[in-house]
Amino acid sequence: MLETFTPAVCGSRKRQIVAQALFAVAAIAAAAALGLALGFVGSRVGAREAVLAAAALALVAAAREAGLVRLPLPQARRQVPDRWRFELPLPVWATGYGAGLGAGLFTFQPVSTFWVACAGALALARPLPAALCFSLYGAGRAAMVVWPRRPAEDPTAAVERLTRRRGALLRANVVALVVCAVLLALAPAAGGATLVAGSALDPTVSGGVIAFETKGGDVVVRPPGEPDVVFPDAAQPALSGEYLAYVDAGGIRVVRWRDRTEVARIADHGVSRPALDWPNLAFVSVGADSKRLLVRDLESGTTKYPARVAPGADLGRPSLRNGRLAWHVVTRNRSRIFVRTLANSTRRVFARTEIGRLSNPSLSGRRLIWVDARSGVTYLRHGRLDSKSRRVLARIRGRAASYWTTSLAPGAAFMTRWTIASGAAAVYKVST
């Protein structure tokens, strides 16, 4: 096929360049489309299962390439249709050749790495990044067509040089596959999430800064590239830009976390679970006959009362962002996630169930995440306020561990993952 992209066959040097460009664009686009499709399917399958399967496949492929096992590869033993360049216009056949080879499925597969890449795209479970990664495969295909060479040289000379190095290439391929297998196997350690802080809980994120409570009883604010700011004997942090709210022995305290200046205080031993979107502070107040959710404007002093429940109900840690408030109410009969717009007090039930436990929602813009606990499995779910569609960001199978509090930021979700028997907890991050 490479002999096709010569000035003699194409008709001129200029037509050769056009053909090579069309081939390259088509190869990259076809490869990206394949990656997009695989990433989409993977997002529906479930990242954890796909990641483990991809790791296993990479190991098997490495064994095959090392000659340890003999396995046939699924492939279409075909070359590009030669007659196209006689029967079709140059733009059509050049594009067709590029698309056919860029997709990878319709031609020879000398090694198994292509199929491991497909499994990896499934495991990535994100269509656009998978498309980007797979486009590199198309770029590789295009590279052999457009590789600069001396004008008088045989166009297949570059391929011949590669072929003479086949042994080294195959060994490098084996190493790459083993490395892939190890990286993929390590990825699902926390359901595909990344550890942010060990022995910690209650993450809160604002403007790229994260804060959390340590199991030792402190609140840590961790700005990127700067030292941690620690508030001892503090709990349940809530960040909003330069402001931090947390619970201490006297109630709820709101400070500027950089210089620790106190800007507000709710002096009451019965208050907890703050959520801060300056100047609004939401918190739970527990009384003798009820639990109430309050939202106080710390500048004007006005207070709203969005929710009130019986003492036996669980009124959970609220989330306050962009003028919206989200919270959970769990009783022995049902579990619900509420969302309320502060400006007009409209309230809606965003999610409900009578057979599971929905808790700890977190808002960011028009997106919402929450914990959905069922018998034998816990999900971290993601939804939009203007859509009924839901998806699973992470899950834990079994009864030994679960998710606790959450925090949502642009592009990432943070959650506490805890072990039920011991109470050990850590904060993890997963891409959204």
Place this chain on the structure above:
Amino acid sequence: MQPPERGASALDRQAEKLSAKLAESTTRRSFLGRLSAAALAVAGGSAVAAAVKPDEAEAFHFCGHIWTTGSCPSPYPPLARIDRKGLPLHPQSGRPIDNLGRIVDSAGHALDGNGNRLRGPDGEVLAPAPRTRICEDWTAEVKGLKDLRVQGAWFRCCGGQIRKLVDCCSRSRRRINGDASLVGYCWGGRRVYCVMYYDTGLPC
């Protein structure tokens, strides 16, 4: 000559006495069991009849269930064990569980292996989770049916105690297995959608 209504009421009284005596001395299970054993004895000989004693029952997926309808959704599928109110119980221990499958106390708080209330990572006692009825709530939400009712039941001897097998009934013509549903012991136009069981603890 007695007035017609007096003769009729005497007959009614006799019939009533007979039916009351019958109800006191037999259960539907034992009566039908004896009847079927007698029929088999006539048809196939005493050896066969002896093998079909109304005793420990073979089951398709749990003891006592000799039909094919699947169990209702529950915290520990496929064993949908319930209490008198249709709320879930742990299949092995028979202790109350919440919808997350955790053993709970009377207030609904989840317990650890030592019987202490579970605490969250913040050290506070975990709030109760929902605990709802297997038929009317679990099955309704999982399968999207709104007309589920607990209706018919039958009894078998399992593990030395009487087990009550309970039909969760719906007007749906498809049962939880996905195929055509059976009438079973449902009534009012309903059919068996899924089954549950309640262990009475009464010896048999």
